[in-house]
Amino acid sequence: MYRYDEFDHAFVAARVNQFRDQVERRLSGEISEDAFKPLRLMNGVYLQLHAYMLRVAVPYGTLNSRQMRKLAHIARTYDRGYGHFTTRQNIQYNWPKLSDMPEILEELAEVEMHAIQTSGNCIRNVTADHFAGAAADEVADPRPYAEILRQWSSVHPEFSFLPRKFKIAVTAAERDRAAIQTHDIGLQLKKNDKGELGFAVWIGGGQGRTPILAKKVRDFLPEADLLSYVTAIMRVYNLHGRRDNKYKARIKILVHETGVEKLTTEIEAEWAHLKDGELKLPEADIAAINAYFEPPKLGDRAEGWGELAAWKRSDPGFADWVGRNVAPHQHPDYGMVTISLKPIGGIPGDATAEQMDAVARLAEDYSHDEIRVTHEQNLVLPHVALADLEPLYRALLVEGLATANAGLITDIIACPGLDYCALANARSIPVAQEISNRFGDPARQAEIGDLKIKISGCINACGHHHVGHIGILGVEKKGAELYQISLGGSADENASIGQITGRGFGPDQITDAIETIVDTYLTERISSEETFIACYRRIGAEPFKAALYASEAEAA
Secondary structure (H helix, E strand, O other), rough: OOOOOOHHHHHHHHHHHHHHHHHHHHHHOOOOOOHHHHHHHHHOOEEEOOOOEEEEEHHHHOOOHHHHHHHHHHHHHHHOOOOEEOOOOOOOOOOOOOHHHHHHHHHHHHHOOOOOOOOOOOOOEEEOOOEEEOOOOOOOOHHHHHHHHHHOOOOOOOOOOOOOEEEEEEEEEEEOOOHHHHHOOOEEEEOOOOOEEEEEEEEEEEEOOOOOOOOOEEEEEEEEHHHHHHHHHHHHHHHHHOOOOOOHHHHHHHHHOOHHHHHHHHHHHHHOOOOOOOOOOOHHHHHHHHOOOOOOOOOOHHHHHHHHHHHHHHOHHHHHHHHHHEEEEOOOOEEEEEEEOOOOOOOOEEEHHHHHHHHHHHHHHHOOOOEEEEOOOEEEEEEEEEEEEEEEEHHHHHOEEEEOOOOOOOOOEEOOHHHHHHHHOOOOOOHHHHHHHHOOHHHHHHHOOOOEEEEOOOOOOOOOHHHHOOEEEEEEEEOOOEEEEOOOEEOOOOOOOOEEOOOEEEEOOHHHHHHHHHHHHHHOOOOOOOOOHHHHHHOOHHHHHHHHHHHHHHHH
């Protein structure tokens, strides 16, 4: 993991002291809420529906046990005993007092964490594949490049007041686990025919009011040119991005209205002035950052294969958990363990202080002190020996963290919705809980197979509903909550935007509607091996629409 240097420590400490003074002035009435707003947003503090909310950065989703324990301590001391892990690989606290914010930030600084650039019109937390540095299919660890981008973008004087917020994601495998095509800039680390590292570069992705998938502008950018090329993109966006209309301010609108070819020409022209200058990354600097991400020394644990087979035979619950929540590691004797934060009937992404402490302890015991936060609101222990899976599973069971549903219908992404968010039109959490309870039976989930449901409480799409296999959007109609359904979305390497099926459903109808969709899929699929998204792409939307609105068709 990256460790703060002297500059980092001094910078974060100075920001904490600055914000402490700003909070005191706000609490004394010296400055108004309107004047305070841009100051608090620079430090990750939002004013939500009922209280202030603090969003803490988890760069590229990587934590150690000391940091996780601090997050647990903050939840216990300053909040209501829990935190909410988000689709940006961050954590949010929904109930801290404004007067406590400086103390919280000071405590975060003790473990090399902060809340800078988790809000506002700046470059937000850079995200990455949550299996980075461990995945068997990656060409290299993408996190060093995410760290380079983090250092470059932090309070960048040219890009701190952009037309709108800006999001970057990095992955390093053909299988996209970082949803790069839904980002303002998406980077895929790859190798060319000569074995040299570089990036495929995508721009102009985003969700919200106008969902658009990113366009590829470079198939291969040499790694040394990363910062100069990203700077060129940012300069063109900063120059032409709309500042008169926040709904048209994202780079996706610029790409759409200008055209990717014309915009690429302008980016390349800007890059021509930058690529051989001071932004070119020296090999020594890349190597220095890479050294922070040196993988742990994993000893051979071949005995785990036999033990694993025996444990699976003796315990079907354990076998199900291994099948769903353990993925192949670079080292054959190890696995990558997804810790589901989606217990049946629970709130997606929430973890109690006690659970966070437990994860910290288990990371020390079984995962070389590494933890990851996923953009799907789960946690990962990336380096677990197969021989340790059974005791780990038993420990997770005790903490309520052994739900075997990674990638299944109950592994739901959901934003906080109207229960917390001042922007929301409808509740997300109760809908997620009801769907989870309806489909919670393990046998039924296994029969359905891979299926991603994503729920947003408003058009801002914090729940990524546009790219859910089944997407649910909460809207308001005549003072009542209503839920639109979209089908066929995906955030992987075959990314797609879901299509709205038709009229919405009330809170008491939405779960039945999801069941109708699932039943239609089970009837229409050609075999148990055909996933929901594959079936949808084969047969299209009409069978699902016909089933959803059958009564209306009969009445007509």
